[in-house]
Amino acid sequence: MxxxxxxxxxxxxxxxxxxxxxxxxxxxxxxxxxxxxxxxxxxxxxxxxxxxxxxxxxxxxxxxxxxxxxxxxxxxxxxxxxxxAGTLADGVALMEALEAADVPLYGLTNWSAETFPYAWQHYPLLHRFRDIVVSGRLKLIKPDPAIYAEMHARINRDLPGIAAHELAFIDDSRKNADAASDLGWHGIHHTSAADTAARLRQLGLHF
Known part of the structure; x- marks a missing residue:
């Protein structure tokens, strides 16, 4: 699928x-x-x-x-x-290409609950995600399967019935990407925006 x-x-x-x-x-x-x-x-x-x-x-x-x-x-x-130091232009371009193709986007980040509000205030691109799971707020961190379960549950509330194999997860940590794969997601170890885009297209996304 x-x-x-x-x-x-x-x-x-x-x-x-x-x-x-x-x-x-x-x-x-x-x-x-x-x-x-x-x-x-x-x-x-x-x-x-x-x-x-x-x-x-x-x-x-x-x-x-x-x-x-x-x-x-x-x-x-x-x-x-x-x-x-700011945003990474190639990563943001990938996000915006997916957004333009009406692909639902979510965030799953290991980030302190005390410092994330600074990014939320200063980087409006974060407001364009449908939902964001911040590890520091839950007191769970990747690659703990529980934080992926929380993300999946939130997405399911937004897109009812979504299965693990219908999710792709992009992370620059191989360990965290592999943890998503172990749960049935398509974990993508991000080494460049071009390679990640190619992998998403292999998985059937058109953008």
């Missing part, structure tokens, strides 16, 4: 987010900055905020471990908008 809806991840697909954009200003030495972002404010630490942990709690705990880096740890949340 043809696809009935497409679900987008945001970071790395539609948004250019990278803590390095902020920390280039704070830690000029590349090796020192790399160490800080690998050992202190690292992806595993940040993922817990995507899973619902408050930044106040996360910041306090990390400062206890690394008191000499307190100012730079605080900056992660205090200056978070500087980690977001």
């Amino acid at each position: 043809p696809l009935r809806a497409v679900v987008f991840d945001f970071g790395g697909v539609l948004f250019d987010w990278n803590p390095d954009y902020l920390y280039r200003k704070l830690i000029p030495d590349a090796d020192e900055r790399r160490w800080f972002l690998e050992q202190v404010c690292n992806p595993a630490w940040n993922l817990r905020q995507d899973g619902g942990r408050p930044f106040s709690e996360a910041t306090a705990a990390l400062i206890t471990e690394h008191p000499q880096h307190a100012a730079n740890i605080r900056a992660f949340s205090e200056r978070w908008p500087e980690t977001l």
Whole structure:
């Protein structure tokens, strides 16, 4: 059966987010900055905020471990908008092509509930999705099957009877795309907008 809806991840697909954009200003030495972002404010630490942990709690705990880096740890949340460089033009073009073809679009993102409102306020393209599941609001994170189940349930309320194999999910994380595939969706590991578009067309979408 043809696809009935497409679900987008945001970071790395539609948004250019990278803590390095902020920390280039704070830690000029590349090796020192790399160490800080690998050992202190690292992806595993940040993922817990995507899973619902408050930044106040996360910041306090990390400062206890690394008191000499307190100012730079605080900056992660205090200056978070500087980690977001804007949108990715090719990803947005893909989204808009699907939108123009009347393909129902949804969002499923690992994103802190505290920082997502900034993106919602400053990037109106988010308002064009029929629904968005934000991990930090649910305290669930990809690749937990429960967050995909929540997304599917919401889409089903909008498009009654939609089956897993009628959904495509685009994510720049192979692990997260594969988790969708394991549930019967068409998980697409996003490496370029051109390759993702080609895969969607293989799946029967015309845009």
